[in-house]
Amino acid sequence: MDKSPQVLLELVERLGNLMRAEFRRAGADEQLQPVHVHALVYLARANRYSNTPQAMAEYLGLTKGTMSQSLLLLDRRGLIERYQDDLDRRVVRLRLSSAGDQFLNEVQPQLAWQQATRNISPNRIRNAVSALRETLTTFQADNEGQPFGACHGCRHFERLSARAYRCGLMGDRLSGPETRRICWLYEEKGSGAEEEEDED
Amino acid sequence: MDKSPQVLLELVERLGNLMRAEFRRAGADEQLQPVHVHALVYLARANRYSNTPQAMAEYLGLTKGTMSQSLLLLDRRGLIERYQDDLDRRVVRLRLSSAGDQFLNEVQPQLAWQQATRNISPNRIRNAVSALRETLTTFQADNEGQPFGACHGCRHFERLSARAYRCGLMGDRLSGPETRRICWLYEEKGSGAEEEEDED
């Protein structure tokens, strides 16, 4: 009976709590709750398929009703903008307003984390990322949730040429930077070839 | 400019959110909020120095006022018991009641996590634990928070003989199991000899 998984859970929860406290501090001046700051951070990183209330609710673990409330607040404060999807007019699309963008640049909610990881070698971080990503994937598979990842590692990702990419699911061409954003259509590549393997 | 730390942060936050959702589900029957379940889980793991409202508030990232509220609720529901400290009568000590213990055994809030980590090799988990622990330590050092760890790795920990231990800070003898519980007096050993080193 190994206790390591439990210790890992404690660390993840504790670091999560600390970051939530950090987000609380970041949003204090603007009277924003942690979840609002987190929503803005997500929006800054979400790709074109993932900037909807539904995707955000899924990512943040909220119901759509709750999400709707938070978005209302962020809209009132002028930190986000909403616009309708052309093809499906039920769908609301979201983007950071310039004020929202400026807010994130000013308060730097993730600065404390970057500081805290400054002395850890990139390789150890990559190993930790790999283990946690696998945990997340299994977790989601067990609970039928969306995995949320970037194109690299997604089964729908296609490389057309040196610098041209494409999402096989949606059929769109993707720019280089776009392939590094968060997507809620992400699906783990088949288990045939594991990309990231620790030396252990 | 490496993006790995940011990806690691995303994973930690997302897994944290999922576990919060899991705690919500676990407490739904008893009308408990996630933070209440988390408090019970903490209490089940805290050592004799760390079962106070203050330590819990610190661990969960709440103010003492908020913590007091949650403890009131848990007490009303009969899930915890409070008693006074003998030496310092300002201090309230907490323990799980048998009902609280039974509750944790029934709902198994951490089961989903254990399932999600089942296929990850112990060594990879240990490496991830090591990296996250270092992140946590640095984070706390930057923000003057308590680190919260178990005896192994703590500078106050003393081994008297094969199966006899002692906390050098408090002066108490400790049983073997007790040395594996969470302590908020934990202090990282001096950086002279790093215990856990990844091969990277």
Added chain:
DNA sequence: TGATACAGTATCGACTCGAAACTAATATCT
């Protein structure tokens, strides 16, 4: 053309949470 599914909104009530004021016990300083 109707039935059904889906994206998002509105409303309600229980509860969280920080801030600040408060009580009581202990520590510190002369």
Added chain:
DNA sequence: AGATATTAGTTTCGAGTCGATACTGTATCA
């Protein structure tokens, strides 16, 4: 010893979260 400061915890207040439920409008499918 007595005054003062510090500390552990409680209480109160108000803004806001959050899930549940009911609702609106759009799309899909037979």
